[in-house]
Amino acid sequence: MPREGILDPEGQTIGRALGELGYEEVGSVRAGRVIRLTLEADDEREALERTAGMCEELLANPVIEDYEIDVREVGG
Amino acid sequence: MRFGIVRFPGSNCDQDCFKSVTEGLGEEAFYLWHRQTGLEGADVVLLPGGFAYGDYLRAGAIARFSPIMKAVEAFARRGGPVLGICNGFQILCEAGLLPGALARNAGLRFLSHDVHLRVECTDTPFTNAYREGQVLRMPLSHGEGRYVADEATLDRLEEEGRVVFRYVDEEGRATDRANPNGSLRSIAGVTNGGRNVVGLMPHPDRAYHEILGSADGLGVFRSALEAAAGAAS
Numbered sequence: 001m002p003r004e005g006i007l008d009p010e011g012q013t014i015g016r017a018l019g020e021l022g023y024e025e026v027g028s029v030r031a032g033r034v035i036r037l038t039l040e041a042d043d044e045r046e047a048l049e050r051t052a053g054m055c056e057e058l059l060a061n062p063v064i065e066d067y068e069i070d071v072r073e074v075g076g
Numbered sequence: 077m078r079f080g081i082v083r084f085p086g087s088n089c090d091q092d093c094f095k096s097v098t099e100g101l102g103e104e105a106f107y108l109w110h111r112q113t114g115l116e117g118a119d120v121v122l123l124p125g126g127f128a129y130g131d132y133l134r135a136g137a138i139a140r141f142s143p144i145m146k147a148v149e150a151f152a153r154r155g156g157p158v159l160g161i162c163n164g165f166q167i168l169c170e171a172g173l174l175p176g177a178l179a180r181n182a183g184l185r186f187l188s189h190d191v192h193l194r195v196e197c198t199d200t201p202f203t204n205a206y207r208e209g210q211v212l213r214m215p216l217s218h219g220e221g222r223y224v225a226d227e228a229t230l231d232r233l234e235e236e237g238r239v240v241f242r243y244v245d246e247e248g249r250a251t252d253r254a255n256p257n258g259s260l261r262s263i264a265g266v267t268n269g270g271r272n273v274v275g276l277m278p279h280p281d282r283a284y285h286e287i288l289g290s291a292d293g294l295g296v297f298r299s300a301l302e303a304a305a306g307a308a309s
Contacts, residue, residue: 004177006179006224007179007182007222007258009181009182009183009184009258010180010184013184033304058133058141059133060136060163061134061137061170061177063169063176063177063224063225063226064177064179064224
């Protein structure tokens, strides 16, 4: 997700389009991306730590992007 | 003088760089494949424009993990001259060799047209053949060229004279109108603390000869020669 204070022209354009569709209640729109990955980990904490490392090193560019991590257990 | 031009899968201005050096400058150029781990004795390293790895994830994000980038980083840290043009600039930022990042153009469009640049500092190996304040014309061609960094970084770049090129109008004024992509402070190119690594979004390699519409970009390559001559004397 573009960091606060970083101009997000894509989000702005989506926001304008929503307004034109009649969704006038829409305030700010920020457009980012979702990356879904599976990994093996002993527990949620480990999964979170490993994923945070991936975000810092590759998945996000901390100069311009923030990230949030959502960990869910899947079968296996 | 030997210029090594790094080719990533998706580089497409490698030949422009090659011809700038060989035809424009009359010096030797050779290609370095991104899987290589050495620079084969290059005196100057060029990271050309293009779409390395299809710009997947973010422009330059994957290319920086190519094996050759370790050698490029080591070369840069020893003070070797490294120039990144367009996608090459994006790669240098992603690799942390230059500060800041290149975000989507403010207008969201891919831009491909000539721009005017003002040379802001001449004490780099890629600008010493110019005069400070000189206005150059060359093309740009990118979708992600909006230079972004936090305020503290931008202030530091200004204080240390590390903004190398700025987008300006024909008269050399850095107006909003002359800023094609919304780059903060109209920044088109920057250098590192050691002043040996330079990145810029516009293409000097597409402006090395009058037949291309402008020869203003040739000075970028010629500067590398003069820097080497100066270092040797």
